[in-house]
Amino acid sequence: MRCLPAFGLALASIPTALLAQNAAAPPPSAVVKMHCASCHSGPVPKGGVLLDSADADQPFKDPDAWERVVRQLRARTMPTAGAPRPDHQTYESTIAALTASLDRTRLARDVSLTDTELAKRLSGMLWNGEPDQPLRDAAAQGTLRDIEARRTLVRRMLADSRSAALVTEFFNTWLALDELTTLKVDRDRFPEFDDDLRGAMRRETELFVESQLRDNRSPLDLWTADYTFLNERLARHYGIAGVSGADYRRVTWPGTERAGLLGQGSILALTSYPFDAYPVDMPTTSPAQRGRWILTRLMGVNPPTPIPGMPSADYPFRKHIPSVTLSKALPAAPCGACHQAFFPLSYGLEHFDVLGRWRANYGTDAIDASGTLVDGTTFNGPVELRQRLLERPDAFLTALTEKLVAYAIGGKLAMAEPTPASRMPAIRAVLREAENGNLSWSSLIAAIASMPADLQ
Ligand code: HEC
Ligand code: HEC
Numbered sequence: 183m184r185c186l187p188a189f190g191l192a193l194a195s196i197p198t199a200l201l202a203q204n205a206a207a208p209p210p211s212a213v214v215k216m217h218c219a220s221c222h223s224g225p226v227p228k229g230g231v232l233l234d235s236a237d238a239d240q241p242f243k244d245p246d247a248w249e250r251v252v253r254q255l256r257a258r259t260m261p262t263a264g265a266p267r268p269d270h271q272t273y274e275s276t277i278a279a280l281t282a283s284l285d286r287t288r289l290a291r292d293v294s295l296t297d298t299e300l301a302k303r304l305s306g307m308l309w310n311g312e313p314d315q316p317l318r319d320a321a322a323q324g325t326l327r328d329i330e331a332r333r334t335l336v337r338r339m340l341a342d343s344r345s346a347a348l349v350t351e352f353f354n355t356w357l358a359l360d361e362l363t364t365l366k367v368d369r370d371r372f373p374e375f376d377d378d379l380r381g382a383m384r385r386e387t388e389l390f391v392e393s394q395l396r397d398n399r400s401p402l403d404l405w406t407a408d409y410t411f412l413n414e415r416l417a418r419h420y421g422i423a424g425v426s427g428a429d430y431r432r433v434t435w436p437g438t439e440r441a442g443l444l445g446q447g448s449i450l451a452l453t454s455y456p457f458d459a460y461p462v463d464m465p466t467t468s469p470a471q472r473g474r475w476i477l478t479r480l481m482g483v484n485p486p487t488p489i490p491g492m493p494s495a496d497y498p499f500r501k502h503i504p505s506v507t508l509s510k511a512l513p514a515a516p517c518g519a520c521h522q523a524f525f526p527l528s529y530g531l532e533h534f535d536v537l538g539r540w541r542a543n544y545g546t547d548a549i550d551a552s553g554t555l556v557d558g559t560t561f562n563g564p565v566e567l568r569q570r571l572l573e574r575p576d577a578f579l580t581a582l583t584e585k586l587v588a589y590a591i592g593g594k595l596a597m598a599e600p601t602p603a604s605r606m607p608a609i610r611a612v613l614r615e616a617e618n619g620n621l622s623w624s625s626l627i628a629a630i631a632s633m634p635a636d637l638q
Contacts, residue, residue: 207275210238214251217261217268229486241283245603252280252606257481257577258557263522267557285607295635297321304332304631307590308339310347329615329628336624336631340395353391355594356585357443358475359384361452368457368465374419375456375537382416383448383538389430390446398622401582402575405442405480405568409434419447419539439540439564444531447538449475453528454536461499462508465536469509469521472528480571482581485524493517504544506532522556529553530567583609583616583626590630591637608633 214222215235222233233251241248254260255277261267268276295303301313301321313321317335325331339345354360362384367375389411394403412433417425420440425433435441443449453471458464474485493499500508509525512518532551535541543549552562561567572578587609588596601609612629619625 207279208272210241210276210279211235213268213272213276214238217266218251221261221265238280239283241280242287245284245287245606248280248284249603249606252277252284253483255280256574256580257477257483258555258574259477259481259483259523263519263554263556263558281607281610284603285610287604287607295632297324297326299635300326300631303590304336304339304627307352307586307627307631308336308348309342309344310351311344326631329619329632332628332631333619333624336628337398340398340623340627345395346392348395349388349391351594352586352589352597354388355589355597356479356582357387357391357449358452359387359448362448365452366455366457371465372456372537375451378415379419379537382413382419383446383451385413385430386411386416387443387446387448390443393432395623398624400621401579401623401626402572402621403442405444405572405578407442408438410440410446416447419537421540439533441565441568444476444564444568445534450531450534450538451536455505456536459505461497461501462503462505463501464504466505467528467532467534467536469506469525469528472531473521473524473526476527476571477524479578479581481577482584483523483577486520488520504532507547507550510550522554526553526555527567527571530561530564533563579613579621580609583613583630586626587612587630587633587637590633605637608637 208216212235214233218233219235221228222231223235227233231247231250233247237244238248238251241251251260255273258267258273267273298321301317304326305311305313305317317339320326320331320335326335340348362380365380369375390407390409391404393411394407399407409432411430412420412422412425413428413430414426415428417423417433422433422436425431435445439445450467450472453475454465454467455471456465459466459468470485477483477485500511506529509518509521510529512521530551530553532549533540533542541549551564552560553567554560555570559570561570584601584605585597587605588599588601592599612626612633615629616622616626619628
């Protein structure tokens with residue numbers, strides 16, 4: 183049975199510090215009026231999103247619309263580039279006020295899992311299988327109810343070789359590693375990109391993620407870890423000396439450029455065009471693909487919907503220049519303003535070519551790896567890009583938790599679905615619980631395991 187939100191109770195549960203902070207901060211209605219209404223009101227609101235500023239103080243009345251707003255605020259992707267934006271404090275207080283209201287609806291909805299269901303959710307998530315005897319015993323003894331005990335158990339399950347299923351099922355889907363297998367390649371031009379190399383790139387990422395899980399690192403280390411796994415073939419591809427044989431081993435990168443997933447050939451290649459690509463008629467890295475990959479995974483936001491027929495086929499494109507160079511030269515209106523939400527995310531990776539090799543220049547032309555994010559933040563090169571992206575990790579952690587929860591509930595097919603607004607309060611609760619446990623894979627998974635049974 184659904185109950186109406188219990189207001190008295192909800193207010194009592196908001197920490198006093200937050201209320202005090204909110205007392206000094208402008209209410210969401212004022213922020214929306216000042217920074218959003220100019221584009222999101224009237225008969226034809228931008229993006230089809232009508233934001234009546236008065237409703238911003240009662241967001242629980244329309245969770246779908248206001249969860250979308252929270253998502254944009256968290257990623258700092260709204261307002262659009264160049265428009266006046268709130269300062270950091272105002273962003274944070276607006277997100278806090280909106281989510282505090284949205285989270286009230288949560289209170290009435292808890293239906294706990296039974297011990298057996300808890301054990302099944304854990305083994306399904308981590309091993310893609312049924313609970314084993316120790317896990318069944320823990321369920322029978324009621325140990326799984328205790329958060330600390332559950333974290334310890336999850337650490338044991340992650341260290342077990344069966345957790346490889348989490349990599350092949352969850353991570354390969356989330357990172358789109360399967361696309362590497364079908365990536366179109368001009369084999370005449372890139373004879374070195376054979377099935378061995380494709381396989382090695384994929385294996386590198388799988389081994390890397392597996393080691394992060396086994397060592398129970400923080401999910402943030404996916405982007406910053408200073409090591410990877412190479413065999414001779416892949417080491418040669420990257421120009422790393424001293425690795426021989428077909429076996430993979432852990433190798434520490436000599437510099438910080440390649441840290442984490444954004445330095446791995448798998449992701450760099452699957453977001454590129456190693457063939458004569460439209461509209462530049464040459465193999466090229468792709469700001470659209472790399473930018474979109476980062477935007478959706480690290481910031482949890484979708485790129486804008488392209489307008490059909492834009493650009494038209496007779497647009498005077500310059501040929502035979504890299505796509506990044508082309509995109510930087512496009513006029514702001516009507517092109518660049520729309521691309522600015524996500525193309526620049528790729529610019530910092532431009533020193534990595536279509537097969538993920540480091541290049542100092544484009545033959546004779548210099549590479550410009552600088553960019554400006556939609557919120558005006560500037561960077562140059564992969565190291566600074568990564569720093570900027572991780573300055574506010576909430577967007578990534580929320581996006582990751584959404585995907586893990588979808589996977590826990592419905593398996594990998596469910597990961598393609600957008601998260602229903604009704605699920606977001608539980609996602610935020612999970613993240614808070616994981617952060618109480620020093621944010622690691624075990625604390626995140628242990629928190630997800632005990633999420634209510636009635637989530638849609
Ligand atoms: C200068 C105009 C402008 C301003 C100011 C602006 N927006 Fe937008 N907004 C757009 C455009 C254009 C789109 C559609 C393209 C897109 O999704 O990026 C959009 C789309 C959106 C969407 C839909 C995204 C989705 O697909 O779910 C949301 C939500 C949104 N804006 C929220 C906000 C909020 C909140 C503010 C104020 C903090 C704001 N916007 C300020 C222009 C603006
Ligand atoms: C409404 C927003 C919007 C406008 C306006 C727009 N684009 Fe785009 N553009 C996109 C999106 C979104 C993509 C990525 C499509 C995809 O996912 O492959 C894109 C991709 C591209 C690409 C491919 C880049 C790559 O890496 O593959 C080119 C080239 C491009 N746009 C050119 C233009 C030009 C030229 C104009 C202006 C005449 C323009 N666009 C206007 C949204 C827009």
